Amino acid sequence: MVARRGEDYIESLRQRQPTVYYDGRRVDDVLNHPAFKIPIQTLARIYDLQHDPRYRDRLTIPHNGDRMNITYMIPRSKEDLRRIREALNIIYDNLLGFFGRCYDYLNMWVAIFAAHAWDFFGDRDKRFGENALGIYERCSGNDTFLTHAIVAPMVDRSRKASELIDPYIQAAIVEKNSRGVLVRGAAMVSTAAPYSEEIIYFPNLLRDPHPRYALAFVCPSNLDGIKFIARRSFRPREGYGEFEYPISSRFEESDAFVIFDNALIPWEDVLICEDVDKIIPMMWGGVYMKAWFNYHFNIQYYSRLKFLTGLAFLITQAIGTEKFINVQEKLGELLIYLNLTRASIIAAEDEGEKLPNGLYRPNPEIAVSASHFNMKALPRAFEIIKLLSGGALVSLPSSIRDLENPEIRRYIDKYLVGSGVSAVERIKLFNLAWDVVSSEMGQRYELYDRFSRGDPTVMWSRMPMQFNEQKEECIRLVKELLDSIPNPKA
Ligand SMILES: Cc1cc2nc3c(=O)[nH]c(=O)nc-3n(C[C@H](O)[C@H](O)[C@H](O)COP(=O)(O)OP(=O)(O)OC[C@H]3O[C@@H](n4cnc5c(N)ncnc54)[C@H](O)[C@@H]3O)c2cc1C
Numbered sequence: 358m359v360a361r362r363g364e365d366y367i368e369s370l371r372q373r374q375p376t377v378y379y380d381g382r383r384v385d386d387v388l389n390h391p392a393f394k395i396p397i398q399t400l401a402r403i404y405d406l407q408h409d410p411r412y413r414d415r416l417t418i419p420h421n422g423d424r425m426n427i428t429y430m431i432p433r434s435k436e437d438l439r440r441i442r443e444a445l446n447i448i449y450d451n452l453l454g455f456f457g458r459c460y461d462y463l464n465m466w467v468a469i470f471a472a473h474a475w476d477f478f479g480d481r482d483k484r485f486g487e488n489a490l491g492i493y494e495r496c497s498g499n500d501t502f503l504t505h506a507i508v509a510p511m512v513d514r515s516r517k518a519s520e521l522i523d524p525y526i527q528a529a530i531v532e533k534n535s536r537g538v539l540v541r542g543a544a545m546v547s548t549a550a551p552y553s554e555e556i557i558y559f560p561n562l563l564r565d566p567h568p569r570y571a572l573a574f575v576c577p578s579n580l581d582g583i584k585f586i587a588r589r590s591f592r593p594r595e596g597y598g599e600f601e602y603p604i605s606s607r608f609e610e611s612d613a614f615v616i617f618d619n620a621l622i623p624w625e626d627v628l629i630c631e632d633v634d635k636i637i638p639m640m641w642g643g644v645y646m647k648a649w650f651n652y653h654f655n656i657q658y659y660s661r662l663k664f665l666t667g668l669a670f671l672i673t674q675a676i677g678t679e680k681f682i683n684v685q686e687k688l689g690e691l692l693i694y695l696n697l698t699r700a701s702i703i704a705a706e707d708e709g710e711k712l713p714n715g716l717y718r719p720n721p722e723i724a725v726s727a728s729h730f731n732m733k734a735l736p737r738a739f740e741i742i743k744l745l746s747g748g749a750l751v752s753l754p755s756s757i758r759d760l761e762n763p764e765i766r767r768y769i770d771k772y773l774v775g776s777g778v779s780a781v782e783r784i785k786l787f788n789l790a791w792d793v794v795s796s797e798m799g800q801r802y803e804l805y806d807r808f809s810r811g812d813p814t815v816m817w818s819r820m821p822m823q824f825n826e827q828k829e830e831c832i833r834l835v836k837e838l839l840d841s842i843p844n845p846k847a
Pocket of ligand 1: 458505506507508511514546547548549612801802804805808809810811812814815
């Protein structure tokens with residue numbers, strides 16, 4: 358098992374490119390397509406960290422005489438989980454909390470699937486348990502980069518999938534044969550799909566209990582019949598990127614629509630087939646992916662909140678508002694979000710649980726609650742940056758060429774200085790702030806923060822049902838007090 362370098366990922370992708378459409382055309386080579394250059398380079402840079410002497414011992418672990426990517430490790434103890442989190446801290450501090458679909462995110466999913474090979478996937482049919490282990494060996498062995506697609510196209514959410522004009526809009530089983538499962542349908546977003554090597558599919562909700570939708574698999578992204586239609590890239594115009602769009606030019610991720618056009622998923626890649634009872638426990642209870650990915654999100658957000666808080670302080674210093682009470686209240690609010698997120702990560706580890714299968718799982722109530730809170734806290738952090746910046750957010754001028762023109766440079770140096778910062782420093786700062794909260798990419802990240810774990814309304818409203826035990830405990834406390842209060846004499 359070998360932890361990759363960036364060049365290994367690029368070479369592997371060269372040889373196994375998925376079918377991608379961009380701007381109406383089939384992409385010949387995703388590696389050389391301008392729309393995918395930024396994310397591929399960013400990913401390659403993060404893979405390289407595994408071989409950086411500063412990080413090697415924390416991003417990789419010894420395995421069979423070689424080194425394995427630590428995010429493929431199955432955590433068996435609190436200490437293991439803490440080690441994975443420290444690796445994620447390195448990755449997301451490097452990414453400033455952006456680029457949430459870096460390699461680590463889905464590596465963890467594959468490791469968790471393997472941990473549940475026998476008590477979940479293979480408990481009724483041992484083939485699926487063997488498949489969970491086989492998928493894990495394949496992906497961890499190659500240090501594979503995965504994407505995932507779990508949400509059905511948004512055609513009409515008031516109807517079940519089988520009531521739509523075509524029952525094969527949500528990905529579904531068409532037939533089973535000796536080689537595998539024939540799948541037709543689509544999924545609405547798969548971030549990173551155009552430069553992925555494997556894809557995880559399962560439905561996030563039991564929108565329809567028909568067995569044809571009860572399907573989970575992990576297969577190569579370049580399998581015949583799997584097609585990705587990528588959204589328009591937000592890459593900045595050539596030559597201006599770094600200065601005008603310092604975040605877009607580093608952390609642009611690609612999102613794609615996924616089509617399974619009679620894709621034959623080989624049996625060895627299938628984890629669930631027509632077993633309706635397994636869909637909900639993939640997310641809640643059972644495999645409980647919610648506990649894992651929300652824990653992961655909190656770690657991403659811890660890095661992002663550090664960055665957003667630093668940005669907010671620099672903005673207020675540059676315009677001389679830092680000491681105003683209304684400004685300090687907002688800066689304090691950011692620090693509260695930051696520290697609550699930090700606390701939730703540590704608490705989810707401390708109050709985690711060792712499962713009978715040996716896996717050590719972060720505490721679901723804490724991980725999910727903190728991440729659901731962040732569905733609203735992160736957009737609020739964006740709002741705070743806008744409120745603190747006022748009109749200065751429209752960075753004028755913003756082009757490096759303006760600063761290079763001596764005819765206007767003297768005006769810029771006079772009128773665009775800030776409090777203790779030069780005009781160049783101020784323009785760079787507000788270009789950054791604009792890119793973070795207002796550019797196309799900034800808007801996309803805000804959407805991601807709100808929706809990427811599900812719709813906040815639906816997610817928050819499910820919590821009373823999902824945390825029923827906690828609900829009952831809270832009610833019991835009040836009832837005990839009520840019961841202790843004397844009743845009127847009859
Ligand atoms: C930037 C970005 C990246 C993403 N990347 C990925 C990815 O890599 N892989 C992936 O699988 N998914 C990804 N997603 C999709 C994401 O998982 C979904 O957007 C998310 O699960 C929310 O589901 P939805 O969009 O279907 O919204 P819905 O759940 O359909 O909600 C849409 C609206 O309808 C309302 N609504 C819907 N159903 C109900 C109901 N039953 N009762 C009341 N109100 C309802 C909601 O309140 C909301 O206002 C991404 C999304 C974004 C924005």
